[in-house]
Amino acid sequence: MYSSRLIGVGAFVLGGAILFAVGLFMIGERRMLFADKFEVYTEFARLGGLENGSTVRVGGLDAGEVLEINVPAGPASRFRVKLRIREDLHPIIRTDSVATIQTDGLVGNKVVQVGAGTERAPRAPNGSTIPSKEPFELADLIRQMSETVSLANKAIVQLQADIETVFGQVDTTVEEANQLIRDVGTGVTAITAHASRVAADSRAIVEGLRAGKGTIGKLLTDDQLYRDVASIAKQAEEAVTNAKQASEEARKALAGLRDRSGPVQGVAADLRQTLSQTREVVADMAENTEALKHNFFFKGFFNRRGYFDLDEIGTAAYRRGALAGKDRSALRIWVDAAVLFAKEPNGLQVVSAGGKARLDSAMAAFLPYPPASPLIIEGYATEGSHDQQFLDSRERAALVREYVIQKFHLNPNRVGIMPLGAVADGSPKGRAWDGVALALFVKRDALRSPNRQPAAAPANAR
Amino acid sequence: MVELIGKQVAAILGWTGAVFVFGVRALREAVRPPFELRELTRQVFEVGWRSLPLIVAAGLAIGVVLSMHTRASLERFGAEALIPGGLALALVRETGPLVTGLLLAGRVGAGIGAELGAMRVTEQIDALEATAVDSFKYLVVTRILACMIALPILTTVMNFTGIIGGFLAETVITGMSFRLYFHRAFSLVEMTDYVPATLKTMVFGFIIGTVASYLGYTTEQGTEGVGRASTRSVVLASILIIVCNVVLVKMTFFVFPEAAG
Amino acid sequence: MRRDTAVRLERVTKAFGGRRILDDVSFEIARGTAFCLLGRSGTGKSVTLKHIVGLIKPDRGSVYVEGEDITALESRELARIRRRMGFLFQNAALFDSISVGENVAFPLRRHTALPDGEIRKRALEKLDQVGLADDYKKMPAALSGGMRKRAGLARAMALDPPILLVDEPSAGLDPITTGEIDELLLTLKKRAGTTLVVVTHNIPSARRVGDELAVIEGGILIAKGTAADLDRSSEPTVHDFMQSSGAG
Ligand SMILES: Nc1ncnc2c1ncn2[C@@H]1O[C@H](COP(=O)(O)OP(=O)(O)O)[C@@H](O)[C@H]1O
Ligand SMILES: [Mg+2]
Numbered sequence: 001m002y003s004s005r006l007i008g009v010g011a012f013v014l015g016g017a018i019l020f021a022v023g024l025f026m027i028g029e030r031r032m033l034f035a036d037k038f039e040v041y042t043e044f045a046r047l048g049g050l051e052n053g054s055t056v057r058v059g060g061l062d063a064g065e066v067l068e069i070n071v072p073a074g075p076a077s078r079f080r081v082k083l084r085i086r087e088d089l090h091p092i093i094r095t096d097s098v099a100t101i102q103t104d105g106l107v108g109n110k111v112v113q114v115g116a117g118t119e120r121a122p123r124a125p126n127g128s129t130i131p132s133k134e135p136f137e138l139a140d141l142i143r144q145m146s147e148t149v150s151l152a153n154k155a156i157v158q159l160q161a162d163i164e165t166v167f168g169q170v171d172t173t174v175e176e177a178n179q180l181i182r183d184v185g186t187g188v189t190a191i192t193a194h195a196s197r198v199a200a201d202s203r204a205i206v207e208g209l210r211a212g213k214g215t216i217g218k219l220l221t222d223d224q225l226y227r228d229v230a231s232i233a234k235q236a237e238e239a240v241t242n243a244k245q246a247s248e249e250a251r252k253a254l255a256g257l258r259d260r261s262g263p264v265q266g267v268a269a270d271l272r273q274t275l276s277q278t279r280e281v282v283a284d285m286a287e288n289t290e291a292l293k294h295n296f297f298f299k300g301f302f303n304r305r306g307y308f309d310l311d312e313i314g315t316a317a318y319r320r321g322a323l324a325g326k327d328r329s330a331l332r333i334w335v336d337a338a339v340l341f342a343k344e345p346n347g348l349q350v351v352s353a354g355g356k357a358r359l360d361s362a363m364a365a366f367l368p369y370p371p372a373s374p375l376i377i378e379g380y381a382t383e384g385s386h387d388q389q390f391l392d393s394r395e396r397a398a399l400v401r402e403y404v405i406q407k408f409h410l411n412p413n414r415v416g417i418m419p420l421g422a423v424a425d426g427s428p429k430g431r432a433w434d435g436v437a438l439a440l441f442v443k444r445d446a447l448r449s450p451n452r453q454p455a456a457a458p459a460n461a462r
Numbered sequence: 463m464v465e466l467i468g469k470q471v472a473a474i475l476g477w478t479g480a481v482f483v484f485g486v487r488a489l490r491e492a493v494r495p496p497f498e499l500r501e502l503t504r505q506v507f508e509v510g511w512r513s514l515p516l517i518v519a520a521g522l523a524i525g526v527v528l529s530m531h532t533r534a535s536l537e538r539f540g541a542e543a544l545i546p547g548g549l550a551l552a553l554v555r556e557t558g559p560l561v562t563g564l565l566l567a568g569r570v571g572a573g574i575g576a577e578l579g580a581m582r583v584t585e586q587i588d589a590l591e592a593t594a595v596d597s598f599k600y601l602v603v604t605r606i607l608a609c610m611i612a613l614p615i616l617t618t619v620m621n622f623t624g625i626i627g628g629f630l631a632e633t634v635i636t637g638m639s640f641r642l643y644f645h646r647a648f649s650l651v652e653m654t655d656y657v658p659a660t661l662k663t664m665v666f667g668f669i670i671g672t673v674a675s676y677l678g679y680t681t682e683q684g685t686e687g688v689g690r691a692s693t694r695s696v697v698l699a700s701i702l703i704i705v706c707n708v709v710l711v712k713m714t715f716f717v718f719p720e721a722a723g
Numbered sequence: 724m725r726r727d728t729a730v731r732l733e734r735v736t737k738a739f740g741g742r743r744i745l746d747d748v749s750f751e752i753a754r755g756t757a758f759c760l761l762g763r764s765g766t767g768k769s770v771t772l773k774h775i776v777g778l779i780k781p782d783r784g785s786v787y788v789e790g791e792d793i794t795a796l797e798s799r800e801l802a803r804i805r806r807r808m809g810f811l812f813q814n815a816a817l818f819d820s821i822s823v824g825e826n827v828a829f830p831l832r833r834h835t836a837l838p839d840g841e842i843r844k845r846a847l848e849k850l851d852q853v854g855l856a857d858d859y860k861k862m863p864a865a866l867s868g869g870m871r872k873r874a875g876l877a878r879a880m881a882l883d884p885p886i887l888l889v890d891e892p893s894a895g896l897d898p899i900t901t902g903e904i905d906e907l908l909l910t911l912k913k914r915a916g917t918t919l920v921v922v923t924h925n926i927p928s929a930r931r932v933g934d935e936l937a938v939i940e941g942g943i944l945i946a947k948g949t950a951a952d953l954d955r956s957s958e959p960t961v962h963d964f965m966q967s968s969g970a971g
Contacts, residue, residue: 028653
């Protein structure tokens, strides 16, 4: 017979020991201290924060840990990482299983993900080394991509200038040369149009990346995204090469034209060929960056901003209030065409000195508002047919946009144009307007706060 | 003024030294026969078993509160899945050991201080000696050992009831199963978090037992001396536990650098 | 030193915090005799008893118990000597966390290998001798002062020690019970040859029990001898003392 006290003490000590052991077991099981294991090596040039004890996953299943990390002997070799993996997963770890470093969820813990191998390859023996794929930094990649794109853009613009000077130097107008100039002209216009779209889109993506810092972790693990960005970067490089080649060919064509001895015909054909290739590459690139921009990881950012791209808003949607809608109000300043524009001797329409002064004062009224507010240059024209009005209004808006962007160093992504023909509801002249209106779309809360109140309230705010 | 402070410092150092010598003497006596197993059992019962209701209740409450706090902070990052792990890590590494130590300093420290103090002033300790019993071994060593045995166990109980408390708070909101919760709870805890933190509470037990026994065993001046021994035990043991905890945590990091993460 | 000396104090001097409590105290108690220590409160009687069991060490002088100087003994040896002594504290000093019966059983449990039943039987016997047979299971806090005193005496007798030290056994007792305790002590002395050291204020008791009486005053042993010797003493304090009825 034992006293109840002795039984209590026995229960207390034994129960406590068992409870403690349960804790040990739970940790031990997770660390797989009690399971059969095998070890393989893999190598990385960059660890991105991987440490001893980091989790190893096989096909997404927690399967082991990083046992040790050996520092490379020299710059040429890589970190050698020893992985300990549950023996029961050995059948799917083959010599062609690829190890990658990934980010675990939002906390940012680094884990090694080991993919299943193929049936053809033998099992990775204990102590062998399996291939790896380096971790990549999306931000780096995109930065690199947009640099290449701007390089391509520059090369193409340079090409056009080259070609123009080249053919400008030709005193005799050869029928062939004329033809070439026309071809090159249209080709280059198309290419630059695409290239500037690519540049704009990649700017938007980098912006989205910066705004969505919290999601970077996820981006790093998205293989598809990596492939997209990588292929765009490759296309950009191709475009640069093409543009350079076209430039070279143009120069050759010039030389041919000069001494009238070269195989002009052949060179011109080559040039055409290269240009059309370049155009195709750049068009593809434009499509890809466009798609990348719509990638769902950036959606949140663009949704919050309220628009993907100002030029994507059609006039009909704009008139319905695509931008003014929900939480933004438009501040409008109307400027008459008579004040704004002048015609140069060669017939080209430009912004006049008086027009510039008027635009400067109009923009001054907008300065107190958050710089992120989108600015739309609405173009209006009352003369001529319907389509003439449209074209005129677009040209006017484009001229004004160009001017204000340059003068005030505005972010081109935030300044759009909107050719609206003749119809102008609420203009000072009633239902029609001839000229432009600068419309700033300001968040309502920014509008309300008194210290943000502009000194001179812009006319006709609605 | 400087002289006064000097005297105070000297008094504190002298006191600490006396307690330390007292505790070391107890440890040395503990390994020499005779072993007072009967009395040790009685003390483990008093210190450990009798503290269970307090520890279980406190553990559940702390689990619920910690769970609500971790939820509030982790929810912002969309990392709700980490709630059990974060809670268990906080409990096992710091909250469990420290709270158990302080609770026991309150409950047991006061009890031992008062009991031994009363035994001293009513000559029961002399009576033990006159009965040819080594009162130090019989009263002091057993109490210190009982505290050292009980604290890691009570800390473990606190850790687990804390996890259960966290589970209760969590399942009300998300309906998570206990199996999953329990599994996730141990997803971030490493051996180096668990074992040293639990075993260090033996030091807390040593502090509680030694300080309270010292104050009680050396009580003078009659009944008011007993009350003083009791309250002083709680205050001084609590302070020493908090100070020692800092040292022990640093030491743990030194011995197990992995635990510093 | 006579071979049949149970206890001998030799020039024992003790001071507490600079106050001299015992000053050059010497006496000798023969085996199987009863020694009664008399004196006013606060004169150092209890301190003297505590010297005999080694609870207090003298500043100067020696304490011999059964021929051994206990002031020079280390704790294990001291424990061996203490097992041969029973001590009733002035305030009984019962262990208040265990029952009255277990208090009496405590020395038996500590120092004998007897089975539990036998220990209980013996403890109950001792309680019966002091008239507390019905109080085995009571807790000490539930007893009156006089009952606690008797329980303390039972505990002191538990191991049937050859030397029994009792500090004011009859304080707070009615005259009838006092008589019974006296009888009990006399029986122990006669039947078991127990050496008795009794501190008391009760002169009739001392006359009845004591073979030798000593009076202590201000830490000094001022008189020593049989009751008849002290009756003849010219010392006024001794004279006053012997004339008092001194109950309590
Ligand atoms: N442990 C001690 N520390 C300090 N003083 C003591 C101690 N024990 C006894 N005294 C003092 O010694 C004196 C004698 O005490 P005591 O022997 O108990 O007297 P009594 O003769 O009434 O039994 C008292 O004044 C008491 O205060
Ligand atoms: Mg006394």
